[in-house]
Amino acid sequence: MTGPRSVTVRVPATTANLGAGYDCLGLALALHNEVALALAPESSVEVEGEGADSLPRDGTHMVLRAARRAAEAAGESLPPLALRQVNRIPLARGLGSSSAAIVGGVIGANELLGLALSERTMLDVATEVEGHPDNVAPAMLGGLTVCCTVGDEVLVQRLAVAEGLSCVVAIPDFEVATHRARRVLPETVDHADAVFNLSRAGLTVAALVSGSFDLLREAMRDRLHQPYRAHLVPGMEEAIEAALKAGARSAALSGSGPTVAAFVTGGGEEVGAAMVNAFRRAGTAARAQELPLSAEGARVVS
Numbered sequence: 622m623t624g625p626r627s628v629t630v631r632v633p634a635t636t637a638n639l640g641a642g643y644d645c646l647g648l649a650l651a652l653h654n655e656v657a658l659a660l661a662p663e664s665s666v667e668v669e670g671e672g673a674d675s676l677p678r679d680g681t682h683m684v685l686r687a688a689r690r691a692a693e694a695a696g697e698s699l700p701p702l703a704l705r706q707v708n709r710i711p712l713a714r715g716l717g718s719s720s721a722a723i724v725g726g727v728i729g730a731n732e733l734l735g736l737a738l739s740e741r742t743m744l745d746v747a748t749e750v751e752g753h754p755d756n757v758a759p760a761m762l763g764g765l766t767v768c769c770t771v772g773d774e775v776l777v778q779r780l781a782v783a784e785g786l787s788c789v790v791a792i793p794d795f796e797v798a799t800h801r802a803r804r805v806l807p808e809t810v811d812h813a814d815a816v817f818n819l820s821r822a823g824l825t826v827a828a829l830v831s832g833s834f835d836l837l838r839e840a841m842r843d844r845l846h847q848p849y850r851a852h853l854v855p856g857m858e859e860a861i862e863a864a865l866k867a868g869a870r871s872a873a874l875s876g877s878g879p880t881v882a883a884f885v886t887g888g889g890e891e892v893g894a895a896m897v898n899a900f901r902r903a904g905t906a907a908r909a910q911e912l913p914l915s916a917e918g919a920r921v922v923s
Contacts, residue, residue, distance in 0.1 A: 626659060627657065627660070627923075628657070628729050628921055629729075630725045630728045631654075631919065631920050631922045632654050632722075632724050633649040633717075633721070633759070634721065634912070635716065635759045635760050635876075636650060636790070637755040637759075637875070638755065639822075639825050639841055640871065640873035641818040641821035641845075642767075643843070644755050645767060646766070647760075648764070648788070648914060649760065649762075650790075652910075654707060654708050654709055654718070655706070655922075656684055656704070656721075656726065660733070661702060662701060664701045664702055666682050666706075668708065683719055683726065684723075684729070685704060685726065686723075687722065687723040687724075688726040690727070690746050691726065691731055692730055694742060695736035697734065706725075711792055713797060713798055714793070714796065714797075715876035716875060717759075717876065719756075720760045724761050725919065727743050744758060754768045758775065760918060760919055761918050762918040763917040763918030764780060764781055764915075765780045765830070766778070766779050767826060780829070782914055782916075783832030783834075784832070786829070786870070787884070787885055787911055788884055788885075788912050789864070789869070789882070789883045789884075789909060789910070789911045789912075790881070791880065791893060791896035791900060791908070792907055794906045796879070797850075797877060802850055802853060805852075805853065810844075810845055822840075824836055824839070825840040837870045837871035838865065838870060838871050843873065843874075847873065847874050854878045854905075855903045855904060856903030856905045856907075857878065860881045860903075861881060864892050867891050867896075868885065868891065868892060869884060869892045871883070885911075893909025
């Protein structure tokens with residue numbers, strides 16, 4: 622193994638599903654965590670920002686788990702590492718905090734230990750650790766990603782979003798664990814609902830790439846996951862409706878929630894306030910933030 626003695630990786634937040642694109646569509650957002658790894662006599666973990674009081678300080682930390690899996694993929698063992706994580710992405714809010722940790726760990730280990738893993742292999746490793754590719758793909762590659770899994774391999778296409786769109790997120794003050802949100806989904810769905818989502822997922826991609834943002838309101842409607850998760854996020858439906866009334870091009874649950882993501886071409890402050898007020902009327906405190914889309918994925922910055 623050869624490489625630098627320390628490395629820092631900057632990883633963006635992500636919003637996945639985009640309404641109808643359940644488990645296949647993801648977008649990178651301009652909100653970043655930093656993952657710093659260094660060779661050390663013994664392992665240690667330091668966390669600043671989001672999760673500073675709750676994340677583990679041992680080898681079960683997601684960054685170190687991902688780094689270990691990356692080393693194993695290269696036929697190596699993970700040496701003791703000192704991890705310092707600066708978190709700005711809220712935990713368990715549907716903005717890809719776990720994917721940011723995983724991608725940071727995989728890329729950081731690859732660079733630090735000189736593992737020489739390809740981008741494709743790193744994406745496969747990150748997907749294996751996360752369990753699905755819809756957040757790790759945009760976190761690693763940036764922009765809009767369309768993906769699916771075939772066995773252990775991830776098929777992914779990165780696309781550039783037309784200029785002029787940004788994302789306003791309304792972040793409730795409670796967490797929804799992804800595994801809990803997945804458990805409420807039905808094992809089978811109606812054929813008409815599957816067709817409904819398939820057609821709109823394709824329309825979502827076309828609208829984002831072409832700049833036909835007027836199509837997004839209909840394109841991001843969903844029947845496969847939001848209706849089943851609504852009871853986990855009090856105020857979700859009201860926040861989506863409020864965003865649309867305030868001028869958003871579209872709005873949907875971000876990933877498995879509880880964050881609601883609205884896409885705007887202006888008036889972001891008004892849309893954010895409308896969603897926060899809708900959540901408050903439903904008895905849920907929330908905060909809003911407008912985030913540009915990020916064409917750039919995870920990058921080694923030092």
